[in-house]
Amino acid sequence: MRNIIKFEFNMMKNYLLFFFLLMLIACQSEEDTQIVNNNNGLSANSALTNNLKRLTQNPTAFDNFIDNSSKIRVDFPFEVTVNTTTNVSLQNTADYQNLINVLEATPIEDEIELNFPASVSTVNYNSQTINSESELSQFLQNLNASEEVNCVELVYPISLQFFDLSNTFIDTQTINNRAQLFNFLEDLSQNGFFYQFEYPIEADIEGTTQFINSNAEFNITFNGLSSSCFEPLLFNNVADDDPGDGDPDDLNTFIDFITSGDFIVSSLLNDGITNTSFDGDVFRFNLDNTISVDDGGSGIFQQVGQWTATVDDGDGVIEFDLVFDNPDFDDLDEDWDVVSFNTLTLALINNSSDGETNELVLVKL
Template identity: 25%
Template sequence: MMFFRKFSGFLLATVLSVVFFSCQSEIADEQYSTKETITKTTPLTTYVERIVMQKTAQDNIIDQTDCFMVKFPYTVTVNAVDITINSAADIALVENNIALSSIDTDVVSIHFPITVIFNDYKEETLDSLSDYTDLLHDCAEKSDYLPQINCLNFNYPILINRYDSNNQIASSLTIQDNQALYYFIDNLQDNQFIAVGYPITVTSSNGYPITVTNNSQLEDLIKEALDNCSENTNTTLDFVQVLSNGAWKISYFYHDEEQTTVYSGYQFSFKSDYTVVASKSGISKTGTWSIKTNNGEREFKIDFDADPLKELEENWEVFEFSTSELRFRDPSDNSLETDYLYFTKIN
């Protein structure tokens, strides 16, 4: 009888334990299944990562590139004057020297060795002008990639809630600066879900703080910065020329859920006569495309009759583009869900 009571107690405890952790799992799943939850590959996550990259444009007058910045301190020579750069404020000394005369050469010569810092916070030491020239060449080959997003700054600290779906573990952490947030996003695993602890404050290019309360509002702010900040916009690119030059593949498609793999193997060619040809395994389907401006927003539309291509037919908003990337989104009318369509150039 004593054994039965002990066994019954053990069994009850086991059942309660299972029920507790099962409920805990269900609560965690429910908490991390809302529209505010994002993953490593969610578009908003990639935008945030580009916002918090190492700022590299501040010293372009010295290094002539956005690819990296030169780490302080270092020395340059401008018009026979040596200038030591100890901080970003000292870059003004170079600008002032260049502005002194309109007839001098204004050549900025960097004293080597130097250490450079890339957008991802990695560093590299360059011992000579030859090393520097080689690196500039490498950077030029990557110049068509979507760059850092400027004119938005997060105010810290920021709380991040996270959930590991493999281990059913929910936790949170506080991020204190850009570099920490970049490393956190860069090291996210595929099975990890995160949610920003709103509200947060973002400072725009005009210096005014903006309170952000959800993912949709944050993404709209990013879109506004991409469209209106001179450090982000590239007025030299013509969208139609970029679109109709070469072949493209779908690198990301989200409609209710991610469906990128459905379009694996398709190549899209957008013609100047507003037709589009989608080819896969020797079979081609022809559709149409159009572009128009609606309430100041550029809208893009694809029209196919056959599955699965007809699922691409939406009024896509042009979010951003480069010579190698086309990014569109379609916010729903009720703001509960946003669809995304990304194309990447096929080399």
């Protein structure tokens, strides 16, 4: 009798242990299969992800007056020679003003030579030591140009969760700086993860501290930025850069500018709403007044439209008219006014008859 009771007691313990293990497995399974909120989940192809990458990339456009490229920035310390005679050493950000003071003291467009060796860094924060001008030209050939957005500084740390393609929770990650966030977003396209922020996120937006509480508010923030936030030039090394004074030389300079390289759309705002339809496209304005486009960066250009550039007799503004044969480019098919241009950036605006304002910024590769 005692053995029977002991046997039944042992069986009961085994059943309880088995039940307990089942509960643990069930709880773990429930924890690992958290579902991404459809309103918060973001992928590598999300418009917000693209804007965040532009926001957190290594800022490479502001020093274009030094290196003539939006693909790199020159890292401190470095030295330049102005007009073959004046050497200027730059040790930190404050020294940019010293260089600008030298340039502004000359009433002509200055010649700036970067002295080698020099360290440069790319959009994704990788650094490279360059030993000559020819080595720099070779290095630039395989790089992506900057499409950066300024005027917004996120306050770190920021926490986010990421999930796999089956919506299974992977981990929570803390981001401590902009380089970490940029590279996290870059890696999304390789691993196929989804992610969502833990809101609110504090940010300095055009000098004002604000809290962002959702993806929708993040998108509103980007859509509301002024056009200057997409033209991050620290200094414009052009002696006469006013396209609205009716000077015929300005028109000739403008035509030389647009026909001497390829361009990407850095920013397109349709009545304040960001349009990313042309991300990855490369535009070429040919001397025969045709427009060719490399759709998606394949290296193959196809003729898609025509361009003309004239000076308005009334206000002296350069008018840059784009006409496209393909309806896919209707958002660019406008009579644009030139707001400003320099060696690398072209800012355009169109005020339509229905009251809508369109703003376009092109960057030369």
